[in-house]
Amino acid sequence: QEHHYLKPNFSVPPPTSSMTGGPDAYHQSNVRMTLEDPELWKSFHEIGTEMIITKPGRRMFPHCKISLTGLLPYAKYIMLVDMFPVDSFRYKWNKDKWEVAGKAEPQPPCRTYVHPDSPAPGSHWMKQPVSFLKLKLTNNTLDQHGHIILHSMHRYHPRFHIVQADDLFSVRWSVFQTFTFTETTFTAVTAYQNTKITKLKIDHNPFAKGFRDEGTNTKRRAHRSHSYTERPAKKPNTDRHRPSELTKSKDGTTVKEERYSPWGAEQDTQLGLRTESPVGTDARDVYGTEQLVPAVASYQPYRVHGYGRSSSSSSSVGSITGRPGYESRVPDVDEAPKAHPSLDMGSALSTSQLPTSSPQDYTGALNVAVTPTGKPAMLGHTLYTPYGAEQALGQWGGPTPGQYPAPTAHHLPAEYSAPAMHHGYHHGNIADWSQYPLFSYSCW
DNA sequence: TCGCCTAGCACTTTTGAACAGC
DNA sequence: AGCTGTTCAAAAGTGCTAGGCG
Numbered sequence: 269q270e271h272h273y274l275k276p277n278f279s280v281p282p283p284t285s286s287m288t289g290g291p292d293a294y295h296q297s298n299v300r301m302t303l304e305d306p307e308l309w310k311s312f313h314e315i316g317t318e319m320i321i322t323k324p325g326r327r328m329f330p331h332c333k334i335s336l337t338g339l340l341p342y343a344k345y346i347m348l349v350d351m352f353p354v355d356s357f358r359y360k361w362n363k364d365k366w367e368v369a370g371k372a373e374p375q376p377p378c379r380t381y382v383h384p385d386s387p388a389p390g391s392h393w394m395k396q397p398v399s400f401l402k403l404k405l406t407n408n409t410l411d412q413h414g415h416i417i418l419h420s421m422h423r424y425h426p427r428f429h430i431v432q433a434d435d436l437f438s439v440r441w442s443v444f445q446t447f448t449f450t451e452t453t454f455t456a457v458t459a460y461q462n463t464k465i466t467k468l469k470i471d472h473n474p475f476a477k478g479f480r481d482e483g484t485n486t487k488r489r490a491h492r493s494h495s496y497t498e499r500p501a502k503k504p505n506t507d508r509h510r511p512s513e514l515t516k517s518k519d520g521t522t523v524k525e526e527r528y529s530p531w532g533a534e535q536d537t538q539l540g541l542r543t544e545s546p547v548g549t550d551a552r553d554v555y556g557t558e559q560l561v562p563a564v565a566s567y568q569p570y571r572v573h574g575y576g577r578s579s580s581s582s583s584s585v586g587s588i589t590g591r592p593g594y595e596s597r598v599p600d601v602d603e604a605p606k607a608h609p610s611l612d613m614g615s616a617l618s619t620s621q622l623p624t625s626s627p628q629d630y631t632g633a634l635n636v637a638v639t640p641t642g643k644p645a646m647l648g649h650t651l652y653t654p655y656g657a658e659q660a661l662g663q664w665g666g667p668t669p670g671q672y673p674a675p676t677a678h679h680l681p682a683e684y685s686a687p688a689m690h691h692g693y694h695h696g697n698i699a700d701w702s703q704y705p706l707f708s709y710s711c712w
Numbered sequence: 713t714c715g716c717c718t719a720g721c722a723c724t725t726t727t728g729a730a731c732a733g734c
Numbered sequence: 735a736g737c738t739g740t741t742c743a744a745a746a747g748t749g750c751t752a753g754g755c756g
Contacts, residue, residue, distance in 0.1 A: 459718095476747090
């Protein structure tokens with residue numbers, strides 16, 4: 269079974285023994301992640317996957333399901349998923365294809381979904397495919413349920429993170445790796461645009477079985493006319509003419525890796541995201557591509573001198589985001605809700621604080637830092653666990669209207685660019701890490 | 713008018729409590 | 735008392751679509 273395997277891209281020395289990943293962290297270079305149901309994903313991807321997002325939250329289909337190997341059987345890991353913008357455009361469905369409709373809107377509060385089995389030993393994760401069935405997407409920026417917030421008509425792809433940690437609290441100290449799969453790229457929509465996607469979903473999603481049998485839906489079908497989602501006049505074309513940006517390269521050659529790597533794209537453009545028009549230039553399929561750089565990453569934890577774990581949370585600077593083109597991710601320090609200090613692992617995990625790396629060297633570090641003034645800062649990225657507020661950390665630090673959007677510049681502490689913070693590792697420029705926080709605040 | 717979003721609908725699958733049997 | 739399997743109502747998950755909004 270041929271999956272997209274994204275080779276780890278290690279080019280760093282093993283972490284010091286003082287780090288919580290300890291010597292084991294280095295062995296994580298053997299971790300392999302493969303996408304389950306790749307054929308299904310491909311069939312969607314070839315048309316142009318659309319994921320419905322609704323206010324109350326909508327599951328993904330196909331579901332994110334992955335297999336893992338190479339984990340340490342007795343070491344505990346936490347699995348996380350977040351959604352990463354593919355580019356900095358807003359799209360629209362015009363006739364039979366997707367077109368760029370303008371610049372992307374400011375990023376909504378960034379959240380991370382924590383797999384409900386987390387933490388669990390490596391043996392648990394490896395014994396069977398890991399499904400993120402409960403993951404839900406919403407377009408409600410004020411969502412209080414912890415769903416992942418996305419913008420409609422924007423493109424994203426899931427990022428899978430493996431964190432070696434004994435519990436949710438120690439994530440901040442742990443090494444983690446990130447994997448992405450190009451065929452999981454999707455356009456978030458509030459209503460289906462491409463009828464081929466609708467049909468594919470109905471054919472494959474058990475919950476859509478009611479729409480599968482034409483005989484039981486004569487009334488519905490008869491009523492379908494010229495709704496927004498139904499575009500009968502365009503049907504003849506949809507089968508033959510896919511959106512140009514989704515056209516698979518015929519020769520199966522690997523597409524320029526930066527195209528698929530948000531990190532790479534960030535390097536390419538000043539805005540940090542791909543800004544060239546994707547229309548007509550986007551041979552997205554890279555089936556057969558062995559690696560997306562930096563599809564997998566190893567984050568090396570490090571600590572700020574003088575700040576122990578006990579004080580790290582409340583004093584962390586969350587949220588430097590500064591992701592060009594997504595400058596509004598950062599919640600306002602004064603307005604955003606405060607997570608429980610001892611539970612605010614999100615703050616410590618904010619990649620906004622992480623030393624940056626080039627796409628080729630995605631090795632980074634989990635940073636626990638403080639603002640120049642030592643003032644606690646808020647987080648722009650939420651960890652979401654299906655355990656809910658009651659079970660997990662008892663805190664729901666959901667975003668507030670005030671944190672979205674929010675200015676970026678004043679959240680950027682000068683220390684971020686200090687090479688000394690990186691424990692001697694070279695991580696490239698800061699911008700890469702600061703552009704899209706992985707974790708910014710906890711929602712527990 | 714257009715592009716996008718939403719609520720309610722009818723339908724399905726999934727979930728979990730209650731119960732029975734061993 | 736504990737475990738397993740079955741039943742079934744409730745909950746949750748689907749796409750469809752009329753209508754609303756800017």
